[in-house]
Amino acid sequence: MFNLKKTAALGLSIILSASALTGCGSSDKSSVKEAAESFMEAVKTGDRDGINTWSNSEVANGYFVSLFDSEYLEEQLLNSLNNPTLEDSTITRLDEFYLKYATMMEEYQVTEVTVNNDDTATVYVTMKNSFPYDVVTSDETSAKFTEASTIYNNENQEELLKINEEQGSDAAVSKACNDLILIALDTYEEAIAGSEPITYKLALTLEKNAETGSWYVTGVQSYDSSVAGTGAPATDTNTKATEASSTDLTPSSSASDSASTESN
Numbered sequence: 001m002f003n004l005k006k007t008a009a010l011g012l013s014i015i016l017s018a019s020a021l022t023g024c025g026s027s028d029k030s031s032v033k034e035a036a037e038s039f040m041e042a043v044k045t046g047d048r049d050g051i052n053t054w055s056n057s058e059v060a061n062g063y064f065v066s067l068f069d070s071e072y073l074e075e076q077l078l079n080s081l082n083n084p085t086l087e088d089s090t091i092t093r094l095d096e097f098y099l100k101y102a103t104m105m106e107e108y109q110v111t112e113v114t115v116n117n118d119d120t121a122t123v124y125v126t127m128k129n130s131f132p133y134d135v136v137t138s139d140e141t142s143a144k145f146t147e148a149s150t151i152y153n154n155e156n157q158e159e160l161l162k163i164n165e166e167q168g169s170d171a172a173v174s175k176a177c178n179d180l181i182l183i184a185l186d187t188y189e190e191a192i193a194g195s196e197p198i199t200y201k202l203a204l205t206l207e208k209n210a211e212t213g214s215w216y217v218t219g220v221q222s223y224d225s226s227v228a229g230t231g232a233p234a235t236d237t238n239t240k241a242t243e244a245s246s247t248d249l250t251p252s253s254s255a256s257d258s259a260s261t262e263s264n
Contacts, residue, residue: 028115028208028215035215036110036123036204043068044105055217064202064220067133068105070098084177085170097185100192104129111201119208121215127202131195136188145187149180 035054042050043065051060059065066072074094078084086094105127112124135141156179164172205219 028121029113031213032115032121032123032206032215033110033113035206036113036125036217037108039204039217040105040108040125040127044108046070046102053216059217059220062220068102070095070102073101074098081177085174086181087178090178090181093182093185097189100131100189104131106130106197119210120218121206121208123204123206125202125204126199128197128199130197131192132198135191135195138191141187141191144191145184148183148187152179152183 038050039054041047042054046068051065055065077094078086106129108125108127110123110125113121114123115121156176160172160176163175201222203221204217205221206215207218208215
């Protein structure tokens with residue numbers, strides 16, 4: 001016999017269960033979005049504590065975050081040049097230059113959030129930068145610096161050789177490094193000033209902390225890489241949005257090579 005009360009109770013139970021599940025999914029989605037936005041805001045503002053809070057150590061100390069870390073980028077440059085003695089004016093110019101990278105993210109927006117059944121999530125984010133990552137390593141910019149450094153070599157060879165003889169090779173290398181760094185910065189700042197803002201699309205991977213229930217970023221990929229399933233980190237794929245490499249932001253190799261040539 002058809003039991004109306006039992007049928008009604010079963011229907012109500014299904015409805016309540018569905019509502020509960022929907023509520024949980026909605027709550028997770030909101031938490032995931034908050035975590036992604038908090039991470040992006042921390043990167044944008046250079047908030048190291050925030051970066052550490054909203055991402056794991058691999059991401060916090062990884063390539064994507066380092067793109068906006070002016071202190072790290074400057075340190076990498078100086079290390080690659082064997083930490084030459086620089087004039088105060090050169091250090092000031094370097095500080096100003098790398099601050100451009102620290103502040104290049106103008107805005108970001110979460111465009112899609114997907115929460116998976118295994119306590120992971122994927123968030124797509126658009127990020128607008130005031131200039132492209134790789135603008136200083138374009139063929140045009142590299143050619144301009146090569147031309148400028150060649151002119152410098154020709155015009156200052158005798159002076160540098162004299163310094164090398166009278167004061168030693170360290171002094172000659174220091175002089176050449178200071179001069180070539182300033183030439184490089186002039187070239188790169190001109191390239192940045194002449195570039196247009198660019199929008200990148202990123203895919204953030206997040207995981208849920210089983211103990212606290214909070215979400216944190218565990219990976220940053222380019223959108224194309226994420227869709228292709230390659231797992232390559234952001235800026236490591238051959239897409240317009242991700243052409244830069246870890247050496248692109250340190251104009252060190254050319255300057256270092258030229259400086260070494262000058263002192264010999």
